[in-house]
Amino acid sequence: MAQEEQSGRSIFTDLDDGSTNEQVDKWQRTARLWKETLIEQWKMLTDELSVKLSLFVVAAFVLIAIFAPLIAPYPPLQRQYQGDAGILIEKWADPSLLGADNGYLLGTTAEGFDIFSQLVYGTRAALMVGLIAAVFTAGIGTLVGLVAGYYGGKVDDALMRVVDFLYGMPLLPTVIVLVAVLGPNLWNIILALIILQWRSTARVIRSQALSLRERPFVKAAEVAGASDWHIISRHLAPNVLPMTFLYGSFGIAWAILAEAGVSFIGLGDPNTVSWGTMLQASRAYSALQFGAWWWFVPPGICIGLLVISGFLIGRGYEEITNPKLQ
């Protein structure tokens, strides 16, 4: 078939592996298809006010993370000294927000670190964990779900038993054990989260793929001789994309919450500052009992803001994908 149609354009150009010329054409078509799908999704999403506000909050945090070195007055893990005498600040410096004349907007921690700078740099850790974990969990989950749903049978059975097993693992305890085994740093926390969290995306995408598989356009592609991979990537994937995004945005929220929790317990990365490690330090130095709220209130507010934005974006998306909820 491919040889006869090399010269002229046919309706099958996206199905066979033709000459290089057609190859380029194929890539363009794929790119255009994905671009259109993405633009369409974006337009539907930004229709609602709460979603717009949430996107604004996320964008603001992204900017803060990118320009952290410009915004933060000190490196987050640089000890501050009193005056010129070179004495480490004793106990902690009060925040200049409350009238103290020392230039530390939110004061310093008991170890002598500037709290405001830590807060700014903490945005980086939160976004990094959230985005990387979400991209991988949604990506792996979608791929596994599509493969399981499309092939069915033994492949489906095997993959879904793995998912069932993962559902039997309690999230936080598992991440804690994994981080204890692998070593406490940010990458291992992200890795542990990815290992566990793709389970929910996989389950949902699989059930979607199961019903998509029976649709006429998939049957038509099969009859036309399209490869399995072609059907999965070009016919199924664009149709489950809204679900992938939905679980991706929830994934950001869950990952940030989990990282905060693990760090709070004391298994955070000792060389990076995150909002979770800030809370852990404030607790270790009894900031609660001393009423040093400027130390432990701001990180929690940041976590809450970022997470609720993730949930609201997800919910706005859910209403598009499932009009029944409206």
Added chain:
Amino acid sequence: MGKASFVVRRTLQLVVTLWAVGTVLFGLFRLMPGDPTSYVVSSQMTQEARRQIIESYGLNEPLYVQYIKFLQNLVVLDFGQSFHSNQPVTQVIATYLPNTLVLMLTAFIAAYTIGITLGVLSGWYRGSRFERSTVITALTARSVPTFYVGLIVLWIFGAELGVIPMSGMTSLGTQNAGFWEMVFSVDFLQHLLAPALVLGFYFMGYPLLIMRSSMLEVLSEDFIDVCRAKGLKERTIMFKHAARNAMLPVVTAAAIALGYAVGGSVLIETVFAWPGIGREMVRAVLRRDFPVAQGTFIVLAATIIILNFVADLAYGYLDPRVTYD
């Protein structure tokens, strides 16, 4: 496929999942960097003493022998002895699990009673300001980390106002004759109040949102119109006819959520220094006491797995429309 074979297959799956969790744990703890025996024996011991201790824990045997023994012991729920205190792990679990269960169940029952009621109301009064505010409250409750809410509650009501105790389950020095005696003492209830409320606030959002969307679905069905035509009171329709039919997803979700609640007890117990099984697991992991870490982890995972199983079976009994194929 009939119901009976579904139950059999599901039971088999339960056993396989439990075995897989056990195996993964066995592997993980033996992959921990460093020699596991170094946590048990100190360098000052004589060679002979070292050897004896290592042998008494069975750590000198080849890995596959250890694994078979581990599985054998798992079947009879014997998790070995703590490296730290030398207590049998089952005894450690028996000490801490009831504390977790009391806290979780209190919070859970309160959260589901209030959450379901609010869910019914917000589904019924759809589009009102009441509905919007409950949904936003539910979302907020699930977005702010529970341990953070716990910290703030401790700061305001514990440190500043001094109306709740700062940590623990009972005041120092209190002696109680038995577990139930303790549970019903005023001192215990004072300690229970804050963590239970914080947890309850967090748990509430889930049944509320599920109940709401399930109500929306039921309210669009014909029998509701029939109820109206019969001239039934609004409240009778709302609670007796609509809510009862909308309950099903909440009931199964509750069983699953209870499992994850016990499994996720780690943080709230750490914040309030509640001597529960989640906090004990973390402490065991941090001090590399892996028999205890292993045992407590298996209890947390088994709770989830078994309640998932119960939810699956319950679904068939509660909803006669379910078919097994």
